[in-house]
Amino acid sequence: MRRLLGKLIPRSTGGRWALGTGLAAVVGVGIYLVFFVFAFHLIFVDEVVDEEGPEFAVEADIDALISEALDTATTAAVATGDTTEAADSEQPVTDQSMSVGEHADESAGMTEGGEADPAGEKIAKPGATSDGESAADADQAAGETADEASDTVPPTTAAAEPSVRVAYVGSFGPRSHPAEGTAVVLTDGTQTFLRFDDDFATDNGPDLNVYLHTAAPDASVGDLVADFIDLGDLKGNIGAQNYVVPEGIDLDRYNTVSVWCVRFRVVFGTAELVPMS
Numbered sequence: 001m002r003r004l005l006g007k008l009i010p011r012s013t014g015g016r017w018a019l020g021t022g023l024a025a026v027v028g029v030g031i032y033l034v035f036f037v038f039a040f041h042l043i044f045v046d047e048v049v050d051e052e053g054p055e056f057a058v059e060a061d062i063d064a065l066i067s068e069a070l071d072t073a074t075t076a077a078v079a080t081g082d083t084t085e086a087a088d089s090e091q092p093v094t095d096q097s098m099s100v101g102e103h104a105d106e107s108a109g110m111t112e113g114g115e116a117d118p119a120g121e122k123i124a125k126p127g128a129t130s131d132g133e134s135a136a137d138a139d140q141a142a143g144e145t146a147d148e149a150s151d152t153v154p155p156t157t158a159a160a161e162p163s164v165r166v167a168y169v170g171s172f173g174p175r176s177h178p179a180e181g182t183a184v185v186l187t188d189g190t191q192t193f194l195r196f197d198d199d200f201a202t203d204n205g206p207d208l209n210v211y212l213h214t215a216a217p218d219a220s221v222g223d224l225v226a227d228f229i230d231l232g233d234l235k236g237n238i239g240a241q242n243y244v245v246p247e248g249i250d251l252d253r254y255n256t257v258s259v260w261c262v263r264f265r266v267v268f269g270t271a272e273l274v275p276m277s
Helices: 002-008 013-037 040-044 062-089 100-107 131-151
Strands: 048-050 165-174 182-187 192-196 208-213 228-233 238-244 256-261 266-272
Touching: 062 165, 062 182, 228 238
Parallel strands: 048 238
Antiparallel strands: 165 182, 165 266, 182 192, 192 238, 208 228, 208 256, 256 266
């Protein structure tokens, strides 16, 4: 064993210095890869943020708007489920059902008292006048209606003031890493922001960005990067945060948001942005 070590470790001072330098270089490269490339330490370190709602020219209670929008979206989803269930439970029309035409044929020869007119002729209702009198009454009624309409003044329509609204809502789901929480799009018609609410959470990692995609949330990596918009670095893997959506972006097309690892082309999590009706 000593002979083997003697061959591996040079006895001269210069040889020992070269070996030490080589070992130090190997350790340095390892440290660089672990902490600066793969950033394994970030898995154990959370970056928590807690940004207030985005600021608009018009004052608005952002938390209340988001809460109301989420309640509306939940109610709409429940209503849609109830409607589908009711449609599935409808019974088919049986032979005993009578069509509209059959009802019309049966009632065509009936009088007001429920008796059939043998001749099939229309029986005039009591109190009916001649055609001339009926026409006169109609003219008189039309004149009174016209007078009433002329006296009615249409209300003045005031110009609608700009207001902040929730335009889209989505929920994060996992892809390569766990991801959860709410994503909403807020706009006042001039400014638009994508906000991750305070329930947002995913794993930490290196070089994470926020992307908008035209592909579906469960699309392949190649499809996701075929058409995307980079909104900037992820501010934190936990907590509320805001991102400016550039003017002119059609969120009906770019309706998938993702947490994207740029360095390794890995999708941490995605959310589909659903428009609010």
